[in-house]
Amino acid sequence: MTQERTAAIVGVYEYPLRVAPGISAMEVKLDSIAQALADAGLEWSDVDGLYDAGDGEAGGGLQLAAYLGINPTVIDTTQVGGSSFEFHAAHAVRDIAAGKCKVAVLSYGSTSASNRVAIGTGGRVSPAPNWQQNMESPYGSTLISNYAMVKQRHMHEYGTTTEQLAGISVATRKHAMRNPDAVKAMNDLQFVEVREITVEDVLESRIVADPLHLLECCMISDGGGAVVIASAEIARNCKKSPVWIIGSGEATKYLENNGDITISAAAQSGPIAFQEAGISPSEIDIAMIYDSFSITVAVCLEDLGFCGKGEVGDYVANGRLAFDVEGTPALNTDGGGLSSNHPGMRGIFLLFEAARQLRGESTSQVEGAKLAVAHGNGGLLGGTHTGGTIILAKD
Amino acid sequence: MPNRPQPRFPEPNTETFWEGCQVGELRYQVNNSTGNVIFYPRLHDPQTGSRDFSWKVSKGEGAIYTFSVVRQNRMPNFIDLGAYPVAYIDLDEGFRMMSTIVGVDNPTKDISIGQRVRVEFEKQDEGEYPIPVFRLI
Numbered sequence: 001m002t003q004e005r006t007a008a009i010v011g012v013y014e015y016p017l018r019v020a021p022g023i024s025a026m027e028v029k030l031d032s033i034a035q036a037l038a039d040a041g042l043e044w045s046d047v048d049g050l051y052d053a054g055d056g057e058a059g060g061g062l063q064l065a066a067y068l069g070i071n072p073t074v075i076d077t078t079q080v081g082g083s084s085f086e087f088h089a090a091h092a093v094r095d096i097a098a099g100k101c102k103v104a105v106l107s108y109g110s111t112s113a114s115n116r117v118a119i120g121t122g123g124r125v126s127p128a129p130n131w132q133q134n135m136e137s138p139y140g141s142t143l144i145s146n147y148a149m150v151k152q153r154h155m156h157e158y159g160t161t162t163e164q165l166a167g168i169s170v171a172t173r174k175h176a177m178r179n180p181d182a183v184k185a186m187n188d189l190q191f192v193e194v195r196e197i198t199v200e201d202v203l204e205s206r207i208v209a210d211p212l213h214l215l216e217c218c219m220i221s222d223g224g225g226a227v228v229i230a231s232a233e234i235a236r237n238c239k240k241s242p243v244w245i246i247g248s249g250e251a252t253k254y255l256e257n258n259g260d261i262t263i264s265a266a267a268q269s270g271p272i273a274f275q276e277a278g279i280s281p282s283e284i285d286i287a288m289i290y291d292s293f294s295i296t297v298a299v300c301l302e303d304l305g306f307c308g309k310g311e312v313g314d315y316v317a318n319g320r321l322a323f324d325v326e327g328t329p330a331l332n333t334d335g336g337g338l339s340s341n342h343p344g345m346r347g348i349f350l351l352f353e354a355a356r357q358l359r360g361e362s363t364s365q366v367e368g369a370k371l372a373v374a375h376g377n378g379g380l381l382g383g384t385h386t387g388g389t390i391i392l393a394k395d
Numbered sequence: 396m397p398n399r400p401q402p403r404f405p406e407p408n409t410e411t412f413w414e415g416c417q418v419g420e421l422r423y424q425v426n427n428s429t430g431n432v433i434f435y436p437r438l439h440d441p442q443t444g445s446r447d448f449s450w451k452v453s454k455g456e457g458a459i460y461t462f463s464v465v466r467q468n469r470m471p472n473f474i475d476l477g478a479y480p481v482a483y484i485d486l487d488e489g490f491r492m493m494s495t496i497v498g499v500d501n502p503t504k505d506i507s508i509g510q511r512v513r514v515e516f517e518k519q520d521e522g523e524y525p526i527p528v529f530r531l532i
Binding site: 118121122123129130131132133134135136137138139140141142144145146148149150152153156206207208209210211212255256257258259261382 | 399400401402403404405406408409412413432434435436437460461462463464465466467468469470472473476479481482483485489490491492493494495503508509526
């Protein structure tokens with residue numbers, strides 16, 4: 001299949017602060033949209049597509065449109081957790097291709113850190129009685145223990161070790177230390193030590209939920225940002241070179257009798273996206289994979305086809321996916337959710353850094369980077385979750 | 396006695412399951428035409444959408460599919476428990492459920508994948524529904 005170049009990322013802005021007391025989520029969204037439009041060289045009035053995951057005090061697309069003061073011809077309020085923004089990007093490309101809008105804006109704002117939201121260790125209670133919660137809430141499974149159960153099974157089936165998976169945390173921290181915003185984030189969030197880490201550091205960090213150690217878990221920050229996606233015609237006249245979206249895939253997965261918990265939704269969304277893009281995973285220079293936990297990255301790398309099922313231990317060991325190692329894709333070169341930015345729904349940040357790499361603007365730049373994948377995972381990896389895969393290409 | 400969160404009603408999918416727990420039965424559903432085992436309890440068979448199913452009672456034995464031990468949480472009902480296990484159990488009749496393992500001295504050392512377990516119904520401090528939990532056989 002030939003690569004379609006109908007729409008591109010033309011503007012990105014990552015809100016710099018990860019601890020922003022007194023700032024509202026809407027303010028983060030507002031500032032970010034203005035800055036992302038400026039990055040693209042577009043005007044407020046150019047926006048005719050609005051994609052919103054319901055974050056922020058406005059709580060949805062209609063309210064956001066009213067607040068911003070725009071009249072979009074497309075509103076998409078898909079809410080699939082941390083992968084919402086990959087779904088939005090996929091939908092924006094489709095909507096632009098169909099002629100329904102020309103300039104799509106995706107935005108995110110959150111104050112999880114300042115509000116002390118216990119995302120990983122608190123419980124979730126739905127307003128109304130719910131069939132799934134009725135079967136699970138008596139057992140006190142936290143979000144982290146849910147992901148930990150995937151790691152436990154992966155270790156059991158394939159002999160994967162924490163020592164191997166620690167390579168993910170090591171490479172990611174290396175990238176974070178090169179990113180001034182990530183270093184400030186770790187300082188502001190009072191990380192015990194802000195420095196590069198070793199495999200031993202990961203192994204010696206306390207266990208939060210067996211077998212996941214603290215240094216395999218993402219931070220909880222404030223933050224957000226915005227992305228502008230525009231039609232090919234507009235993209236060619238924007239300030240910076242377009243970053244083309246050439247493939248997308250969406251999928252869901254949930255607990256099934258006799259199902260394999262080590263296989264994620266990426267096993268479905270990945271092949272769809274790569275086929276549409278007409279490329280293979282081996283051609284990817286930059287792998288932006290949602291790193292809520294080490295195991296999320298591990299399972300998604302396998303499912304996207306970077307290595308075979310059960311082989312990810314060797315694939316990521318010893319920081320092999322660092323930006324300066326040749327022959328492997330560079331993983332989460334901004335420092336990831338582990339060490340740079342995770343206000344709860346990280347999917348949008350994957351698009352930012354993929355775009356920065358393909359524009360040559362990353363703080364851990366891979367020379368000659370041409371192709372990137374952004375894969376968001378939403379919900380619970382060991383339960384009900386979504387996968388959204390976006391393939392991006394340099395102009 | 397433990398004080399686990401109770402199921403909440405009205406909730407039509409899981410009502411029959413929880414009534415079973417009150418009489419010491421671990422109930423599950425089977426599609427009447429295909430024999431497909433349905434779990435978590437639902438108003439339909441997710442394979443076909445059919446609502447033609449029967450309720451059965453499990454023997455309550457199975458194996459640990461995977462587990463974790465929660466060492467840090469901020470949920471009021473569990474704060475005093477210390478480290479506690481959560482697990483997915485594969486019942487012999489072919490369904491998988493979330494539960495916990497009781498009666499182990501050290502959950503971080505005494506539990507492993509594949510161990511055989513049997514259900515028991517744990518009475519709660521508050522609330523009328525005993526909670527199905529598992530003990531190593």
